[in-house]
Structures are given as structure tokens and as C-alpha cells.
Amino acid sequence: MISGKSKVASLAAVLSLMIGLSACSGGNNTVTNTVNSGNTAGTESNTAETAEGGGYVLGEQPLEFSFYGHYDWYTMPTWGEDLSTKWILDNKKVKVEPVSSGGNAKQKLSTMIVSGELPDVIWMERGADVEQLRAAGALVPFDDYLDKYPNLKEWAGEETLDMLRSSDGKLYQFPNWYTTQPNGNTGYLVNKKIYNELGTPPLETTDDLYAYLKLVKEKYPDVIPFEVGQGAEGVDVLSSAFAENRPYVYSALSMMAIPNGNEMTSVFKDEAFRSSLVYANQLYRDKLISQDAFTQNLEQVEQKIITGKIAVYAASSPTEYGAIGNSLLKEQDPDAGYIMVWPIHKAGLDKNKIFPGAYNQLGWNVSVITTAAKDPEAVFAFLDWFTGPEGQRIIMWGPEGKYWDGTDEEGAPLFTEAFTTDTKGRDELMNATVNLQWNGNTVYVDNSKMKFESTLPEDQKSWETKWQSEITWKTQYDTTEFVNLAPAGDSQEGIISQSVGEIYEKARAQAVLNAKNEAEVLAVLDKAEADAQQVGYSELLKFKTEKWQENLRKLGK
Numbered sequence: 001m002i003s004g005k006s007k008v009a010s011l012a013a014v015l016s017l018m019i020g021l022s023a024c025s026g027g028n029n030t031v032t033n034t035v036n037s038g039n040t041a042g043t044e045s046n047t048a049e050t051a052e053g054g055g056y057v058l059g060e061q062p063l064e065f066s067f068y069g070h071y072d073w074y075t076m077p078t079w080g081e082d083l084s085t086k087w088i089l090d091n092k093k094v095k096v097e098p099v100s101s102g103g104n105a106k107q108k109l110s111t112m113i114v115s116g117e118l119p120d121v122i123w124m125e126r127g128a129d130v131e132q133l134r135a136a137g138a139l140v141p142f143d144d145y146l147d148k149y150p151n152l153k154e155w156a157g158e159e160t161l162d163m164l165r166s167s168d169g170k171l172y173q174f175p176n177w178y179t180t181q182p183n184g185n186t187g188y189l190v191n192k193k194i195y196n197e198l199g200t201p202p203l204e205t206t207d208d209l210y211a212y213l214k215l216v217k218e219k220y221p222d223v224i225p226f227e228v229g230q231g232a233e234g235v236d237v238l239s240s241a242f243a244e245n246r247p248y249v250y251s252a253l254s255m256m257a258i259p260n261g262n263e264m265t266s267v268f269k270d271e272a273f274r275s276s277l278v279y280a281n282q283l284y285r286d287k288l289i290s291q292d293a294f295t296q297n298l299e300q301v302e303q304k305i306i307t308g309k310i311a312v313y314a315a316s317s318p319t320e321y322g323a324i325g326n327s328l329l330k331e332q333d334p335d336a337g338y339i340m341v342w343p344i345h346k347a348g349l350d351k352n353k354i355f356p357g358a359y360n361q362l363g364w365n366v367s368v369i370t371t372a373a374k375d376p377e378a379v380f381a382f383l384d385w386f387t388g389p390e391g392q393r394i395i396m397w398g399p400e401g402k403y404w405d406g407t408d409e410e411g412a413p414l415f416t417e418a419f420t421t422d423t424k425g426r427d428e429l430m431n432a433t434v435n436l437q438w439n440g441n442t443v444y445v446d447n448s449k450m451k452f453e454s455t456l457p458e459d460q461k462s463w464e465t466k467w468q469s470e471i472t473w474k475t476q477y478d479t480t481e482f483v484n485l486a487p488a489g490d491s492q493e494g495i496i497s498q499s500v501g502e503i504y505e506k507a508r509a510q511a512v513l514n515a516k517n518e519a520e521v522l523a524v525l526d527k528a529e530a531d532a533q534q535v536g537y538s539e540l541l542k543f544k545t546e547k548w549q550e551n552l553r554k555l556g557k
Contacts, residue, residue, distance in 0.1 A: 055148040056381040058092045065379050067438075068099035070109060070124035073298065074435065075100060082432040087399040094382055120373040121383075123438050125365050126164070126173060128488040133368065134172050140369040140376040141170040149381050151388035155441050160361045163483065163554060174383050177363035179442035184476035185468065186237060186248070186357025187343055189318040191311050193329075193336040194220060205347045206241050206279060209312070213288040216311040225288045227310040228280075229301050232293040234314035235280045235512060237356050241344045242279075243272035244353035247477040251276075255485065256497075256504055257544045264485075264544040266537065267504070268529035275346070277511040278521045284512050294509050308336060316357060319472070320434075323464045327427060340467040343475050355477035362483050367438050387439040395437055396445055398429050412448040419452075420460045446473075481551045485544045493543040496536040503531045 069076055076098035080089045088094050099119045101108045112118050118138060124130065133139050146153045146161075153161065156178045164173045177183070190203065198215055202208045213225035228234030236248045250258050251273040257264040258273075267273055283289045290296060304310050305321035308329050313322070322338045329336035345354040367383060369376045385391045389411045397403045397413060403426055404413035419426055446468075453465050487493035507528035515521040529537075 056375075056378045058094065058382060058385055060093075062093045062095065063375070063378050063382060064095045064097065065120035065373060065375075065382075066097045066099050067121045067123065068109075068112075068119035069101065069435075070105045070122055070129075072101060072103050072105050074105075074123075077432065077435055079436075082436075083398045083402075083429055084395050084433050085436060087394055092382070092385070118370045118372040120376075120379060121367050121369055123176075123365060123367050126175075126362065127484050127486045128494065130173055130366065130368060131166060132488060132490075133370075134166050134168075138370050139172045140371060140373065140380075141172055142174070142369075142380060143170050145377060145380045145384070146171070148377075149384035151384045151441075152439075155387065155443060157361075159555070163362055163480070163551070164366070172368055173366035174368070174380075174387075174439050175363045176365050176367065176438055177440040177442050179359060179361060179363060179446075181443055181446070182359055182473045182476050182478070183442050183446060183468075184357040184359045185317040185319040185464075185472045186315070187318060187467075187472050187475060188237075188341050188356075189305075189313040189315075189322045190339050190341050191223075191308060192339045193308070193333065194223065194311050195339070196335070203312075203341045204345065204351065206238075206344055207347055209344050210279075210283070210288075213283065213312065214286070217286075217288060220311065222309070224290050224304060224310045225312065226283060226290075227301065227304055227313040228289050228293045229313070229315040229318075230296060230298050232280075232290075232508075232512065233316055234289075235276065235293070235508075237314040237316070238280060238344070239272050239276035240354060240356040242275040242346050242349075244349055245355060245477065246272055247355045247358040247479060249358045249479060249482075253501055253504060255482065256500060257485065257541055259482070259548070262545070262549070264541045264548060266529055266532070266541065268507070268525045268532060274522060274525055277508065277525065278518045280512045281515050281518075281521050285516075294513065314356075319464050319467060322467075323427065324431070326463050327424065338463075340471050342471060355475055357472065357476040358479040359476045360478065360480040360483055362480065363440070363442065383439055387441050389441075389444055392441050392444050393448075395433050396430065397426075403429070408451075411444075412451050415452050420456065423462070481555060481557065482548060483551065485547045487540070487543055492536075493540050496540045499535040500532045500537050500540060503528050503535070 067076060076096075077085075079096045079098070080086045085096075099108075099112075109122075122133075130139070142152075152174065156175060157180060160175065160178055160180075161171055164175060165171050188203075194216060195203075198212070198219065201212055201215070203212055209226075216223060216225040226234065236252050238248075239251050240246055240248045249255050251267045251270060256267045258267055258270045259265075280289070284291075284293075292300075302321050302324075305313060305318075306325040306328050308325065318340075322340075326337040329338070342351060343354045343356045345351050369379050373379050386395065389407075393400070393404060393407075393413050397415075397419075400406070402416065403419045403422075404415050406414045408414060449462075449465050450469060453461050453469065487497055489495075489498070507524050511521045511524045515524060
């Protein structure tokens with residue numbers, strides 16, 4: 001039997017074949033499939049301490065494990081410093097030790113593999129990177145734990161778990177913000193004070209938006225008319241305005257493929273994508289969007305939002321900074337703050353068929369338990385508790401007694417008066433745990449919030465929940481059928497994907513920043529199409545089509 005430590009060491013032995021693990025969704029760099037995939041870590045002699053019923057009981061003894069977030073941007077908050085994790089440390093005796101990426105996640109994971117020192121848990125994107133670690137024997141399967149610890153199975157459901165299973169039929173991935181109902185925050189944030197002072201003109205069509213941004217530039221020269229966020233994400237969001245039933249993720253770097261009939265087709269030929277870049281180029285030339293849109297960092301974006309230095313902001317989750325900015329601006333001026341508007345659409349399209357964002361049953365990312373974990377069952381027991389009602393109540397709203405006290409017959413928290421009167425304290429607590437929500441249970445959290453919000457007068461509803469219920473949840477598209485389309489990085493399709501991605505990123509920036517007119521934008525995209533075909537784009541699209549069709553079969557569609 002191969003021990004966890006030996007398997008990690010085996011990974012280091014095959015690094016001569018390793019390209020590296022990517023730190024982003026659908027990454028193209030992965031470790032090669034070499035180590036025995038018959039993972040037996042979950043049944044080794046070093047098993048979890050169990051109770052009479054056969055399951056590990058949190059709190060009976062200390063549990064400590066290391067946690068690595070596989071993202072350049074991610075820094076885990078110190079465990080035990082906020083009210084929620086301090087309660088978990090004190091009452092469940094669970095301590096989580098962070099492993100930092102140091103701003104270079106790809107290099108960090110490679111270094112850990114070389115040294116034979118993998119963390120116990122890795123929080124990462126689904127797909128090829130997970131599969132390569134799994135095939136190399138570095139991950140622990142969860143199947144033997146699902147009935148002992150039933151929260152994941154109960155709340156995610158068999159269909160979601162089946163979509164997460166690897167090619168060997170086993171489950172290695174613990175999903176984060178999985179769901180069976182719409183969720184998401186993608187959309188358009190609007191500076192309320194500026195909008196009111198300008199007479200609340202219509203903000204429905206792309207023509208309306210352009211006219212409004214021109215007015216903002218004229219009247220408020222120190223304000224960014226249209227903030228598009230880090231990496232010009234708002235430019236991507238705009239593509240949803242130019243076609244019905246067409247979320248921006250189709251033409252984003254993570255997918256780069258447009259479903260058309262039964263096939264995946266080229267993003268460079270997609271009319272919505274082409275129109276959105278023509279539109280964005282016009283905004284850029286007219287100085288209506290951030291001139292450093294492709295180079296600014298998150299901190300710069302945040303400062304503009306929370307200080308009210310933008311008129312409109314489009315992003316995949318504008319509510320994150322919008323909620324903070326709304327609270328801070330209203331403290332200074334009760335007429336200030338932010339609102340959201342129904343997604344922008346091209347004139348002539350049905351506004352009720354415009355979906356800027358997307359959601360899928362599998363949620364965002366996943367946690368995997370590596371064979372380095374001394375007690376993988378105990379770690380799973382914690383993750384399963386964490387995703388259950390009690391864990392979610394505590395990580396979302398703090399320990400019982402302050403912002404909630406007791407639960408109703410369905411297990412939803414009974415929120416206290418402080419939840420609505422001490423909004424600053426509540427928001428500070430919730431913001432402190434955002435980057436500790438590793439396996440969020442969307443249905444439990446959202447339904448708990450909505451049940452409570454429905455009992456409140458309008459002026460007491462939380463800002464974020466208000467706009468989620470009124471706009472964003474209604475305008476997110478179900479893309480479950482398009483998950484796991486990214487190829488393994490060391491495969492032929494993976495190498496092609498990396499090349500096409502480089503062509504895509506260069507063309508997108510050139511089209512917005514350098515083109516002098518519409519004809520030049522389209523010429524950039526035509527050249528990108530030709531270049532992409534030269535490196536094998538059609539082969540990549542065929543691969544994505546096959547994966548898509550496989551997903552449809554799994555979903556019974």
C-alpha cells in the first residue's frame with residue numbers, strides 16, 4: 001500500500017514531464033498522468049477517530065490541517081481572528097493553517113510538489129488541473145464518506161455529484177456555492193447620486209448607456225463614466241447586451257466557444273462578441289471607460305467604487321464592492337450610494353432574454369483533499385459540517401446570539417434585531433469571512449436570506465439581497481451543460497487552447513485600445529480567427545463540442 005507521503009514523493013519524481021499547474025479556470029498547464037491512480041488513502045491505517053456510529057465527531061479532539069488557495073490573488077485570512085472562525089476554533093477544535101501562493105500560484109504548487117510537501121487541502125478550479133492531480137494519485141476520493149457525513153449529498157444532489165465525478169467514477173471534488181436554483185451577481189452598478197442629479201435618464205439600451213456616459217463625462221470630469229474593472233471584465237459583460245440568451249462567459253477566456261446548434265463555434269466570428277468590441281472601442285476612444293482598464297489592479301478598482309468615483313460599473317460581481325461603497329457613501333450623504341439597473345441590451349432585443357451572468361449547478365470552484373492529509377476523513381467531516389446548515393450560519397452570520405438566535409422549523413436562522421439595526425457591524429463580520437467561504441451552500445444561504453428579507457419593510461432590506469432578488473438572480477443563465485470543457489494542459493488540445501488564449505487576449509486588447517474605427521476592430525478579429533485556425537482552433541472546438549455533448553447526456557438533455 002502506498003502511503004500519502006510516498007505518493008507525494010512520486011509526484012516529484014515525474015516533474016521532468018511536468019508543465020506546471022495553472023492558477024486560473026481552465027488552465028492549460030498540468031502535471032502528467034504517471035502515478036498509480038488507485039488511490040487508497042481513505043482506507044489506510046491512519047484513519048479518523050470515530051464515534052460509536054462510525055463517523056468522526058468534530059470537537060472531540062483537535063483537528064488541524066493545511067489549506068492552500070491556488071490563486072495568485074488569494075490570501076487566506078488568519079484563522080481565529082474573526083468571530084466566526086474563532087467560534088469554530090473554540091467549539092469544534094478545528095484549526096486551519098494557511099499556505100500562501102505568494103502571488104504566484106503556479107510556481108508555488110510546483111515547488112510544493114518538488115519538495116514532496118503538498119498541503120492537506122487545495123482550493124482550486126474544477127477541471128483539467130484537478131484531473132491531473134487525481135490521475136497522479138495525489139487526491140483522496142470521497143465516496144466512502146458521503147453516507148457517513150450526509151450534508152454534501154443532501155444539499156448538492158446526485159446529479160451535481162455525478163457531474164463532478166472523475167473518469168474513474170469516483171468523487172474527489174467538494175464544490176463551492178453549488179446550487180439547484182439561479183444565483184450570481186453579474187450586472188450593472190450605477191452611482192445613485194450622479195444618476196439622480198442628471199435626471200434619471202433611461203438606462204436600458206446600449207444607445208442609452210452611451211448617451212448617459214457622454215453626459216457624465218461632460219458634467220463630472222473627475223469621475224470615470226464606465227468602470228470596467230480589473231482585466232476589463234466589464235467589456236466582456238457587454239457582449240451579453242448584443243444577443244438574447246447569451247451570457248458573457250461564452251466569449252470569455254475561460255470558454256472561447258459559442259454554442260451554435262449542436263456544435264461549438266469560433267468566438268472570433270461571433271456577432272455579439274464582435275459588436276461588443278466595436279462598442280467598447282468607441283467608448284475607449286471617447287474616453288468613457290478607464291484608460292488603464294487592461295492594467296489596473298483590484299485595489300485600484302475598489303478605491304474608485306467605494307469613493308464614488310464611477311458612474312456605472314459592470315463586472316461579474318459588482319455587488320461585492322457596491323455593498324461596501326453604498327454603505328460608506330450613504331454615511332456621508334443619505335442621497336448617495338449605488339443602485340443596480342436591469343441589464344443593458346441592444347435596441348430591438350427582448351430585455352427579458354438578456355443574461356449578463358451565468359450560474360451552474362456545480363457552482364464556482366472546489367476543494368480537494370490530498371494524500372498528504374494524515375486524517376482525510378476528519379478533514380472531509382469538517383468540510384461536510386462547514387457546508388451544512390450550522391456551518392453556513394456561523395461562517396456567514398457569526399456565532400449564535402448576536403445576529404441570529406435559534407432556527408425555524410426548516411433550519412433557517414432566526415435573525416435578531418441587530419441584523420437590521422447594526423448593519424455596519426453585520427457587514428464587517430460578513431466581509432471578514434468572504435475569503436473563508438470555501439464550500440458555500442447557495443440554496444441554504446440564499447433561501448435563509450430571502451425568507452427573512454421578505455418580512456422586512458423596504459428601508460430595512462439589505463442592499464445586496466435587494467438587488468439580488470430584484471435583478472441579478474433573475475438575469476443569470478444556467479450554463480451547467482458547459483462545465484468541464486477545458487482540456488488537460490499537456491494534451492494536444494490543451495496546448496492549442498493555450499495558443500488560442502494568447503491570440504484571444506492580444507486581439508481583445510488591440511481591438512479596444514488600438515483600433516481607430518469599426519473596420520479596424522473587425523480586421524483585428526478576422527486576423528485573430530486566421531491565426532487561431534493556424535494553431536488548431538478547429539480541433540479545440542471539436543474537443544469542446546464532444547465534452548459539451550457528453551455533459552448533455554449526463555444531464556439527460
